[in-house]
Amino acid sequence: MQELAKIYGDTLLLDKKFNYCPGCGHGVVTRLVAEAIEELGIRQRTVSVVGIGCGGFSHHYMDIDAIEAMHGRSPAVAIGYKTASPDKIVYTYQGDGDCSAIGLAELLHGANRGLPVTCFMINNNLFGMTGGQMSPATLENQVTATTPKGRDVHVHGYPLRVPEMMADMVGAKYVAREAVCDAKSIRKAAKSVRNALQCQIQGLGFSFVEFIVPCPTGLKLSVPDAYKWSREKMVEYFKPQVFKNEVGQNNEN
Amino acid sequence: MQELAKIYGDTLLLDKKFNYCPGCGHGVVTRLVAEAIEELGIRQRTVSVVGIGCGGFSHHYMDIDAIEAMHGRSPAVAIGYKTASPDKIVYTYQGDGDCSAIGLAELLHGANRGLPVTCFMINNNLFGMTGGQMSPATLENQVTATTPKGRDVHVHGYPLRVPEMMADMVGAKYVAREAVCDAKSIRKAAKSVRNALQCQIQGLGFSFVEFIVPCPTGLKLSVPDAYKWSREKMVEYFKPQVFKNEVGQNNEN
Amino acid sequence: MKSETLFLKNTQTFAEAMVRCGVRYHFAYPITPATEVMKHTAVILPEYGGRMVQMESELAVANALAGCACTGTLGATSTSGPGMALMQESISFMAAGELPCIMLDAMRVGPGDGDIVGAQSNYFQATRGGGHGDYRVIVLAPASGQEIVDLMPDAVKLAYTYRTPVLFVIDGVTCTMTESAIFPEAHDYAAGFDTSSWAYTGTADHEKRFLLTGSYTHSQGEEMNERLRAKFERIKEKEQRWESIQTEDAEVVLVGFGIHGRMGQDLVANMRAQGKKVGLIRPITLWPFPDKAFEQLPESLKSVLVVEMNHGQMLDDVRLAVNGRVPVHFLGKTGGDMPLCTLADMTAQINTLL
Amino acid sequence: MKSETLFLKNTQTFAEAMVRCGVRYHFAYPITPATEVMKHTAVILPEYGGRMVQMESELAVANALAGCACTGTLGATSTSGPGMALMQESISFMAAGELPCIMLDAMRVGPGDGDIVGAQSNYFQATRGGGHGDYRVIVLAPASGQEIVDLMPDAVKLAYTYRTPVLFVIDGVTCTMTESAIFPEAHDYAAGFDTSSWAYTGTADHEKRFLLTGSYTHSQGEEMNERLRAKFERIKEKEQRWESIQTEDAEVVLVGFGIHGRMGQDLVANMRAQGKKVGLIRPITLWPFPDKAFEQLPESLKSVLVVEMNHGQMLDDVRLAVNGRVPVHFLGKTGGDMPLCTLADMTAQINTLL
Amino acid sequence: MKEKNKKHVICAERCKSCGLCVEACPKDTLAIGKHLNSQGYNVVEQVAPENCVLCGLCRIVCPDVAIGVVPLD
Amino acid sequence: MKEKNKKHVICAERCKSCGLCVEACPKDTLAIGKHLNSQGYNVVEQVAPENCVLCGLCRIVCPDVAIGVVPLD
Amino acid sequence: MRTKCTFSGSGGQGSALLAKLVCQGAIKQGLKVVMTQTYGIEQRGGDSTGYVIVSDNFIGNPLVENDADISVALSPSIYDGCVDGAVEGGIVLVNSSLITEMREREGVKQVPISASDMAVELGSVKCANIVMLGAALAATNMLEFETVEQVLRETLGAKKPALLEMNLNALERGRTVYASAAE
Amino acid sequence: MRTKCTFSGSGGQGSALLAKLVCQGAIKQGLKVVMTQTYGIEQRGGDSTGYVIVSDNFIGNPLVENDADISVALSPSIYDGCVDGAVEGGIVLVNSSLITEMREREGVKQVPISASDMAVELGSVKCANIVMLGAALAATNMLEFETVEQVLRETLGAKKPALLEMNLNALERGRTVYASAAE
């Protein structure tokens, strides 16, 4: 740990073990966010507004201030915060349920408002914390705790694609979907995290990144199978792509 | 009145005078909806779920059952209704504030769910009933009761385009934006009203029509000026178009 | 479904009971510890021709429930405190619109998002409401799986007789307890009620109807309020439910609902065995609060002890019912690994009062 | 801003008062009769370097307000009953997270969406809350434009001293009344409080901080609740406010808040002029309820009359305070063209009690 | 080109004097009149009924269902 | 092709035995070992350290920040 | 001294302005004043009433609860309410140009004034409210006539000097006409 | 008669199953039974405890409030809680394969049983909980031994006959070993 700490710097608090399940995709995204904060040198002026869900723990592993908002309301909290303190860097860290089920209005209105805040949506395609229920991102016919015969799209609709809904919004300046399912996709995701925060630092406007991550526990799959499933099924429907990038900055590595 | 009643049939209750302001676009849309119900022969099995706003009065002028939902929640009410009574025809009649400010989540999730219900959004680009405040559809720099110096897009975002957000939703089968600003656009709008209800009658899925209408009172303009303003300014930003039409039916006139 | 005895978690018992009594549509959004209810109805409702519909939020849930009720059909929901907070708007709407439905608050610790362990801190929320205006809903507080089963037919009847939401409040400890309950033969109690005089089912067989809770003329608003006021008075008069145990000669009466009421049964037995004159009043309806239970308190009574899994909420209602006749004491806690007072705590406290 | 006398609608007075006392961010969503407040702040806040931010809903409003408070900055909102219902979740959150802010409920008739005429039917919502868990917020009930101005500095101080939302409840009749108020020189009372010990402003000058109201260990939940319980007790002890008029020898005491309390002033004067021994208690804080006002009720007292613009809500608190010593009567109505009892109604009722 | 079996009607009680039909009429047959209805509005009237072609445009644009072309009986 | 000044490290206490690094390693140098850490997980270990090319892929994929390549000091 | 006033009319007749002018006059004279209004959903026009209480001490009860000392009825639709809303011994000023049928109420003095006609004579039907204001001042002595003149000057003077002239005349006309109309 | 039981272990040790089997046995014998569980956020594994009360009459208080008559401690992490949670005169069955350090508590009888080792011998460490069940039955007489055998047969018999055999052996082993272990 001490040794690893060298490469991570001050943001990541390695003395706190992640209490995510083994293999949980939140672990990777949490690390990527911490790395970007460290690299961008914004740790001391960054505040995380986390959602209710497994990702709510993410801030415990970083040396930054944090606010655990009510379920789904992080974007509104972030807007209130940023209004009063425009010099701070504010990002939300929300699950797909938090962000796109109960919190859809706050997210989309937040995006449309265009204040420079950043929303990260960690899409593990179900409600992890509450025990693996269907979320808006659950795939057609997927069995979950609340869809014992699989998601019936005639009752519960098709899986909801979120960044696609921001395409038309002028105030949204960086919008991307990334996957966190193998080394290559993780490297790409790291870039989007930086871009999204950079977008805020430059005061351009709203930024958003969705991450496709596996929740082995909720999927009731072994860790490798959960990753395989996400790589194959999830990424097919939720295509990773950068929808919008108005960040002037040139971003290497 | 008696004489006019001949051409309108049973749905429109002409003995009740509209209590919209002179020139209000709600009057036209209300009539179009009544005409479509009459033509499609669904009066006795149609239920209107109206929003809170000036359009909340729309059902008073029709011989149909109605539910005045809480502000913004009509789509959720309609879904509960349709779930329990799938043979009924259920449409919501909501203002732009009701539908796209406070009620955005219920609308979009409703659309995505894809149950065959119909939502009509009457976009007069402000909150009419409460006295002309900014709505999500208020144009850049437009002066309203709550934007005394005009809508500042850096604080309140750019005007929100709603049907555009449904483009990607499989469950939404008829999606259109119409204008109600002159005879020609009204004729086109009439077609969309029929198509949207037809979409529901055929059980295809969710249908949605936005209507660009003038609110002379809220705009503080004379009636002709309000229509002119809507034709010019509103229609420029909110382009009327049929985004999606999966209604199998051939629709003449 | 024939009569049978099932050993279930009480959340599952709730699901079974409501479906067997006629609920066909269950609208819900996951939240611990209420989620088990929707997991269970997702499995069993299709067998009854019904459906569990997971909505995108509790706001949507409560409004879909209202829409379902408008058709005259019995719907239900289940949630916990944070979800209840989001349903207040629609509960006020349903109360105003006189729409029947069944709701469950599987109470967990607050405030804020709170913890998933049990609590009774939503007593005010349930009985006084956080919605808009003057309104009440009937609140039932069963203390065991069997009582959930036994109260369900009543709940449906109350919902339709008075055209009102009926809210079950069950603390998270009781909700997550597993025990046996005897289910009588399934019976659709809702079907016994004729809703054709009010349901909004289209004008084929009735004159135009509409449900308004606003935008009426001022006088209509007053009429609605007076109609509701009269109905609430009627419910208060006729529907108070409680269990009294050995209050006739008691020196101390324990008052507790849900799990504390249930523990009180043991407490009275234990203390009576020691010759101590202790009685119990266990409110079963929280609204209407069983004021009548307090009407004939005995001369022997020295004090009343209210025990709650919160910081003192039903306490107000007990004090209102006792109205200064004897001192009313309070014992309560919430949060922590043991979010409730133990029997030992209660016993110790009562001993100081005897 | 210098001291000046302004003749304003009381909603505008509220806007002026809060801005002159330090509110810099006003988050709101239109609703009659509260909308005037945001219309006014939209004009004046920019002059103070602040901003009125119209949000997409009351849910967003209340959560933005929480976010603003997290920075230590004083924010405010204004709404009416239906909007209050939607804010319950976040109010519980702010109470749990100990976040200061100023709120206004310009009370209108309910239930459901209700009518835009005035009411006092959100007393329970304000004092008992509809949010999740055991919590309270300070509730102030001014009875005139001048009292709005006079209470505002206190409101800001209370919000920061106790780190809590402070909620003004003003019935729609009083809100839409136009009258003069003397404004003292503007002063930013919020600026006088050091928030650096708790605000979530980044780790540049403090150790990592985080605001949790859930997902804590069970014991943290209990600690939070015990901390809040102690704080609420402190507030109850120290912050009760009320106005008593000629209660010392009264045979009947009238209790009313807001407009009814104000009318009571005339009533007492009129009846005393007729030699009738009538007094008035006008609660100014609704939570904490001024129990102390009822402690030394005179021997002469025969009964208490509670008058509200609702169906009896503060009535509970008055009965709890009187605790059975004398009968407590109630007079109240809501809705209609005249949504409140007139002075004539009140006088007639009191005459039957003398 | 008047169509047979049809006639032009105005429902004075419903008219709110908004003038939209006046603007829409291709034949300039309509104008706001002097007569006040019970709602207090100056009712629109046909000032040149002979020019009316029964095209129905006035009906289409009227937000108050106060005007139109109806069958002769 | 080992880079100089760098070494491969495993933080046994953080490892949750998920196996993702094992899968990701291009050189098959990693395997789940027998040692249990205090969290009760079998810690991953380098079974063929000599083959490690210090490419850092294991670090990238590890969800628990339990493994990686660090400067020699 | 406390005077309760009711100013009622239909949309556009300026009853709210009337109420406001009285308020401003009262403030000028250092009196206490409270104004309440019937208020409705924005879009509906229709009748409106402004209630004003002028007093030399704190006004507890801000309601005019059918005890108006002076009531101005500008249009027929609100006439009944004005008559019922007057106190025993109160005065109702009736715009007899529009209100053609009056009904008796014992103990209430009704004074017909053809305010709209006079206003047309004076230049615009819009100043009928000011005619009534002049009459109301004459009927009650609740304010100095000059104070209200001053208020008119301040509010209209700068922006619309032509209007001011007409309104001052209307005010005066109301005052002088009251005496004769009231016999 | 009323017996309060606590079954504790770490994730995967099957303490909840243990509790459930006791419940099923009780139901079979027509007894009243209530089970409560410590419950947490789904994702966290960790320790878990099942509390069971078996009684021949209605169970008012469903809590085992530090008054367990019989307590099974499967892993070291929950050992302390088991000892503290026993009633005066209660019995704690200690899985001595994993719990190597015991601490004295007066009035509580602690019985070490190397359940995990025995389970390994019997075929799988997973049946350590069943060994303990056998011992618990021997220690308390709260249920007939045969009833629980029957429950095992019904729950495992159909699906997993091989497992059944092992578990029946484990149950028996627990019973016989209890006598000697308890001296």
Ligand SMILES: Cc1ncc(C[n+]2csc(CCOP(=O)(O)OP(=O)(O)O)c2C)c(N)n1
């Ligand atoms: C108002 C409210 N409703 C429901 C819940 C229960 N709840 C907690 S987390 C969660 C969803 C978690 O799913 P997601 O946001 O996808 O996060 P994940 O755990 O999958 O990362 C829910 C429904 C709550 N805390 N508050």
Ligand SMILES: Cc1ncc(C[n+]2csc(CCOP(=O)(O)OP(=O)(O)O)c2C)c(N)n1
């Ligand atoms: C929860 C809630 N918030 C606010 C209001 C107040 N309100 C009534 S109508 C309305 C907006 C009306 O605007 P829109 O939906 O665009 O309809 P319009 O009147 O313009 O047709 C608002 C904010 C309310 N009734 N309920």
Ligand code: SF4
């Ligand atoms: S439940 Fe899923 S999302 Fe939550 S920590 Fe476990 S693996 Fe991660």
Ligand code: SF4
């Ligand atoms: S306010 Fe606007 S939307 Fe409302 S009725 Fe009047 S014109 Fe129509």
Ligand code: SF4
């Ligand atoms: S029918 Fe045509 S021509 Fe005749 S009045 Fe109407 S718009 Fe004009």
Ligand code: SF4
């Ligand atoms: S459009 Fe209709 S309401 Fe308007 S003037 Fe013509 S007839 Fe009258």
Ligand code: SF4
């Ligand atoms: S650094 Fe590369 S080669 Fe070495 S263990 Fe990690 S993945 Fe394998």
Ligand code: SF4
């Ligand atoms: S990826 Fe990390 S947690 Fe998983 S086995 Fe490898 S080192 Fe351990």
Ligand SMILES: [Mg+2]
């Ligand atoms: Mg998720």
Ligand SMILES: [Mg+2]
């Ligand atoms: Mg609108």
